[in-house]
Amino acid sequence: MAEPVIAAEPSAGVEALARLVAGRGVVVLSGAGLSTESGIPDYRGETGSRRRGSPMTYQEFTGSEAARRRYWARSHAGWRTIDRAEPNAGHRAVERLRRSGHVSAVITQNVDGLHRAAGTRDAVELHGGLDRVVCLTCRQLSSRAELDRRLTELNGEFADPGAHRQADGDAVLPDAAVEGFRVAPCARCGGVLKPDVVFFGESVPKPRVERCFDLVAAGQVLLVLGSSLTVMSGLRFVRRAARDGTPVAIVNQGPTRGDELATTRLGLPLGPALSELADLVGDRPWR
Numbered sequence: 001m002a003e004p005v006i007a008a009e010p011s012a013g014v015e016a017l018a019r020l021v022a023g024r025g026v027v028v029l030s031g032a033g034l035s036t037e038s039g040i041p042d043y044r045g046e047t048g049s050r051r052r053g054s055p056m057t058y059q060e061f062t063g064s065e066a067a068r069r070r071y072w073a074r075s076h077a078g079w080r081t082i083d084r085a086e087p088n089a090g091h092r093a094v095e096r097l098r099r100s101g102h103v104s105a106v107i108t109q110n111v112d113g114l115h116r117a118a119g120t121r122d123a124v125e126l127h128g129g130l131d132r133v134v135c136l137t138c139r140q141l142s143s144r145a146e147l148d149r150r151l152t153e154l155n156g157e158f159a160d161p162g163a164h165r166q167a168d169g170d171a172v173l174p175d176a177a178v179e180g181f182r183v184a185p186c187a188r189c190g191g192v193l194k195p196d197v198v199f200f201g202e203s204v205p206k207p208r209v210e211r212c213f214d215l216v217a218a219g220q221v222l223l224v225l226g227s228s229l230t231v232m233s234g235l236r237f238v239r240r241a242a243r244d245g246t247p248v249a250i251v252n253q254g255p256t257r258g259d260e261l262a263t264t265r266l267g268l269p270l271g272p273a274l275s276e277l278a279d280l281v282g283d284r285p286w287r
């Protein structure tokens with residue numbers, strides 16, 4: 001593997017990236033760092049505040065009514081942040097790159113729906129999306145907006161938790177607020193509702209993983225944006241690309257677990273860097 005290009009000067013780095021990605025059928029793999037400029041904290045990143053406590057696991061959520069009450073109370077408070085967030089320059093640049101044919105596919109580890117909001121409708125949401133809810137009994141999918149109306153009816157609207165917001169729409173709340181919280185059951189069957197996101201301790205559905213491996217295999221470059229690749233669910237695509245000899249470019253502020261596999265490595269703020277990249281490679285359809 002070649003020595004990674006680590007640019008001392010931002011524009012030189014973006015120019016090197018432009019030469020790598022122009023017209024190449026790039027597969028984007030994005031993470032929480034791409035959404036920080038939309039006001040959603042990246043709790044694993046260097047710039048984000050540290051997460052308070054560990055995230056709830058699938059086993060805790062499904063195993064205890066008290067855990068589910070805690071989850072939904074905190075999530076009800078944190079939902080405002082996610083619901084009001086707007087795509088930033090980084091999401092918009094990715095969409096420009098997709099429309100002009102440089103990017104062939106977008107895979108995101110984010111559950112905030114911001115790629116879709118930027119127009120990238122077919123972005124694969126590896127870990128699901130917070131804007132949907134699934135019933136664990138009858139499997140019916142419903143919208144989070146509808147559940148939010150029901151939770152607000154039952155509990156009122158929670159105050160914005162400010163600094164204690166978390167990247168996955170979770171928020172830190174006082175115990176008393178959690179204890180009095182009323183959870184809404186599935187409107188169809190009365191079953192347990194879970195956000196349609198992959199929890200820690202839960203696997204990404206196999207067909208979704210296979211689809212992502214196929215996209216990575218078909219791409220000519222894998223471009224990682226704003227992910228420290230801490231969890232295997234994203235890192236495995238970087239490993240596969242590197243094994244197949246597909247160049248891997250990483251733009252992330254701070255080190256990542258994929259750094260030694262990268263051919264190009266840039267530590268730049270994503271919004272400005274991706275806007276410059278989209279300008280350099282051009283908006284004309286690339287054929």
Ligand SMILES: [Zn+2]
Nearest residue numbers: 135138186189
């Ligand atoms: Zn149900």
